[in-house]
Amino acid sequence: MLEQLTGHEDPHPIYERLRAHGPLTTDNGMWITTSHTIANKVLRDRRFGVRLADGSSPANGSLLPDSFLELDPPDHTRLRRLAMPAFSPKKIDEYRARVEKVADALLDRDEFDLIADFAAPLPISVISDLLGIPDSDTAEFADYGALVAASFDSGVTPEMANAHDKVLALFDRLIAQRRRTPGDDVISSLVAAEAEQKLTAQEMVGTLVLLLVAGFETTVNLIGNATRALLDHPAQWKLFKANPELAPAVVEETLRWAPPVQLTSRIAHEDVDRIAKDEWITVLIGAANRDPEVYPEAHKFDVMRVHKPEHLAFSSGIHYCLGATLARMEGDVALRALARRMPDLRQTGPIEFRDSVVIRGMRSMPVSRS
Structure with missing residues (x-):
């Protein structure tokens, strides 16, 4: 049934059909859960990992170099620890003023595409700054990120392979520059x-590619999904405009109601209940976040909702999204800027959705300030 999700604007009718089979079911030989409780347990349980029980990597046909996202402990722990300082709360606070400045500059227009002209340039500007990527290269990086996201569903295309080679060449150049002249950035x-032999050259490139893609792919879809949800729910939009301090609440409800990443998978490292060693389980984050067992009126978009338990938009356990604090801050700033600068914002044309099972978001959303 999962293959039916491709190209769907709203995957939830399919999620609900899966939920009707019980909290844990099978589809084409793979375990699937729509339950928030089970999903959270699987993501936190060290008996599940992202590799096979013997530590080997499952073939996924990806061009991406291995990063800590595709690794289990102890390598995952070692590499994640090296990247963590760049995403500390103190660092994120230091970036807020820059994000506010960029957001305001991007909104100096009357008619525009919310995704191409606002939601995408904002986070790519921030992650490029964090990584120390020159402004002249940021557009190419944004295109690369979009191609990587598409490859989650369609596999590697010649266009993707070409972009991948260019990005690796750019990282090689930047790494060589930082070896000669270190700076105050993640690459340095x-x-x-x-x-200090804490990671290999290949692991460094893999970490940089992961941070580049994850650093803006979640945020662009968060901003897009939040704006669409607000405009589709005029009472919520009106409430938020009158109370901009609700921006963090809007971010959290969007992450629950329309999470940018809809699913993830884990592999059992030993027999766990009905799941046998080396069997896969797909965690449907989008379904778990609307589990009626834990969220009253789960399908209702409500910015005043009390989020208990926490949604799973950023996963859970040791693979909890390293950039969650950054994404939340960028979403907060972006939504406040829209409400302040464009209180009469409206959609002016048809929306084009991402043709993806893994990523939920839009390619295009034409809007106008009045």
Whole structure:
């Protein structure tokens, strides 16, 4: 049934059909859960990982170099720890003023595409700054990120392979520059860690590619999904405009109601209840976040909702999204800017949705300030 999700604007009718089979079911030989409780347990349980029980990598046909996202402990722990300082709360607070400035500059227009002209340029500007990527290269990085996201469903295309080669060449150039002249950025800190033999050159590139893609792919869809949800729910939009301090609540409800990442998978490292060693389980984050067992009126978009338990938009356990604090801050700033600068914002044309099972978001949303 999962293959039916491709191209669906709203996957929830399919999720509900799966939910009707019980909290844990099978589809084409793969375990699937729509339950928030089971999903959270699987994501936190160290008996599940992202690799096979013997530590080997499942073939996924990806061009991406291995990063800590595709690794289990202890390598996952070692590499994630090296990247963590760049995403500390103190660092994120330091970036807020820059994000506010970029958001305001991007909204100096009357008619525009919410995704291409606002939701995408904002986070790519921030992650490029964090990584120390020159402004002249940011557009190419944004295109690369979109192609990577598409490859989650369609596999590697010649266009993707070409973009991948260009990005790796750029990272090689930037790494060489930081070896000669270190700076105050993530690449410089990873180059220093490599010199201390805390990671290999290949692991460094894999970490940088992951941070680049994850650093804006979640945020662009968060901003897009939140704006669409608010405009589709005029009472909620009106409430938010009158109370901009609700921005964090809007972000959290969007992450629950329309999470950018709809699913993830884990592999059992030993027999766990009905799941046998080396069997896969797909965690349907989008379904778990609307589990009626834990969220009253689960399908209702309500910015005043009390989020207990926490949604799973950023996963859970050791793979909890490293950039969650950054994404939340960027979403907060972006939504406040829209409400302040464009209180009469409206959609002016048809929306084009991402043709993806994994990622929920839009390719295009034409809007106008009045």
